[in-house]
Amino acid sequence: SSTGTWTVVWTDLLTACDIYRAKAYRVDPVPGTSDQYFAYIAYECDLFEEGSLANLTASIIGNVFGFKAVKALRLEDMRIPFAYLKTFQGPATGIVVERERLDKFGRPFLGATVKPKLGLSGKNYGRVVYEGLTGGLDFTKDD
Template sequence: SVTNMFTSIVGNVFGFKALRALRLEDLRIPTAYVKTFEGPPHGIQVERDKLNKYGRPLLGCTIKPKLGLSAKNYGRACYECLRGGLDFTKDDENVNSQPFMRWRDRFLFCAEAIYKAQAETGEIKGHYLNATAGNCEEMIKRAVFARELGVPIVMHDYLTGGFTANTSLSHYCRDNGLLLHIHRAMHAVIDRQKNHGMHFRVLAKALRMSGGDHIHSGTVVGKLEGEREITLGFVDLLRDDFIEKDRSRGIYFTQDWVSLPGVLPVASGGIHVWH
């Protein structure tokens, strides 16, 4: 249980009056404990097999404006992006179920866009449908509807949604053939201060154990904070089976993932053609 792990390690100590500040840089997860987790629903290799796309990055974009479009116009934007050559389009984390675009309508129009683009290009396409909801029952309901539509992937905000909800959704996705994209909304509240909180690599390790096929790992050149070597360290941590400590990439331990499937790191946040 990732929830129980964090309760035990960081539950009370950060609130002690005797401490002015405290920073958790990394955790070494024992291999015996790693084996108790199922990890990502599918992993990198299975995803590439599902999509039949090898030897290159997967290319996607987030639909903008993030809020305000009707479901029909949103679906049209998805179709144009997918037809133009992208592998994926994505709901922004703020897109949920607002009066101007209810989630069920969005799912239907996006599924139509996916099937139309697939028929015209001969490629497998997808859209990260945001299943994040106010309770676990509603979240699973949205994932069930996505599966019934036959789309390949759903999305979850794992920090705002919580690790318990994320693990439940991961189990559902594994059992029903859905890929799971993870957005890290709220991470900077926890990890941006250099003298207090916890490093993003801890949150990334927790996600690999909780379950997710993709996670936003940041980018060196975009609009969000992130240093080159540190970001490359996240990439190794998420993808590789064994990670050696490397002080040039931050303060962290050697980690053996004992064949836990890898997570696809997503470079996101202000990427444009000049990068």
């Protein structure tokens, strides 16, 4: 993801795009392939809200994965400057507290996302959650 459009628009004149646009600083061919590449892209840290993982991932991963001109795309690595990492407070509690709250020890937590994501009434959503939890899930999440 970068400045949001592949087309020059008049609103570009209102922004500091040259400062904030993504910078592809290196492109290397994938060994053993003729049409695949590793692209190295950098962003200014000022683009991202401090302490917001949601903002960071939406900005980096964002809409580019849905861009029809791109046949295949995979995020291989993400390097985050230490100064930006320090803005994250971390979770309010650790895994020990969560295990005590759920009384679950000695195994990984198991969770799932309720599907379908849209269209369930409150009653039916509750039923799906109930069935999942009684079936062995430790938690469910809502997208």
